[in-house]
Amino acid sequence: MMKTRLLVFLLLPVIANAAPARFGAQGTAGGQGAAGNAAEPGTQLCDGTGNGPGAGLGMRAGTGPAQRRGGGAGLCQQQGTCPLTTITPVVPTTLPGAELIYAVEEERVARDLYLTAAERWSLRVFERIARSEAQHEAAVTQLAGSVAVTLPVAARGVYATPELQKLYTDSLVLVNESEVAALRVGALVEESDIAELRRLAGVATDDGTRAVLAHMEQASTRHLNAFVRSLARFGESYQPQVLAVEDFVALIVPRG
Structure with a gap:
């Protein structure tokens, strides 16, 4: 079966034409x-x-x-930007080094794309979620440190993994195309991230790593909701590209 991460290359050309049912925003309360x-x-x-x-x-x-x-929901839940609670694994992670390196660079790709979108468009959702992605990167870096995995040097827009370098380059074209296209990239990245985190949770055998991945999935779910709501404000909707429809619907918080 093809890994979730590889599906993104096939899906990027079609996300601009997605035509799903709409989902709305989550309510707030003091x-x-x-x-x-x-x-x-x-x-x-x-x-x-x-x-x-x-x-x-x-x-x-x-x-x-x-x-x-x-x-x-509190404001950060509505915006998809609640900070990730840091969980320190009790034992070294059981994820392979190659998976950890890829996961760290994957989070960097998301962060860098969102930073570029924040600079290009007047949508605060990108800036907020970029900060959260930096927290995700830090969480996976901590896992890598538990088994002394050496990570590639971080540089914005530059990645040691050719696959991720191409993903960033191709996605960047859409990010700069329009606000709606940039939001669709964000939704696809978060949807793919959720599927990938679930896959990694099946690979890990220690509770500490699984707890970190579970918290990251919760945050990515909030990010996905934030992008879907932002698209709705433009009169656009988002159709799941990676997750099964029923899984996607279960993650989206309806308006009101």
Whole structure:
């Protein structure tokens, strides 16, 4: 069976013509909770918690950290930019060195494409997700360090893996073509990343590595949602190119 990563080369020429059903944005909510010193609207955080109205000691009104979760997603979930929680594997990773090198460079490709898109177009989603991709790179670099794998020197737009160099070069053409084309590249990259992370989770045999990959998949799912929502704002929709339709639908958070 062809690896997910190789499908991207075949799919890049067709993503501009994808015509799927639309998916919308996830709602937001401010946090509410007890204890504090004055009443203020909830401030959205990654998990929907925040500062909110409450009664302090002695029943005096006041503000303080809200302790209950808000009724919806926090702002970073809506934007697909919640920071990745760093998980340090207890034991050395069981992923092969070649897989680790490829995975690190794969994250660099995504980050570099998004940085270019952020510079080319006035869409903040690219800048935000580029920062998250840098966190993904750091997480995989940590795994590589656990088994003393030497990684290629990082340079923007330059990769030691020929396959990834071609992927970056071909994708860059679309990124510079239009905002919609750039967003489609982003959605395809994240969809492919999810499939690849699931594949790697099947290769790894230690719980530490699987936990890191699971957190990365969660973040990539938020990124995919962010790109799909951004396309919807342009009146465009995105059709799954890598994942099965039912798997894709299960990942997309509907509007409202």
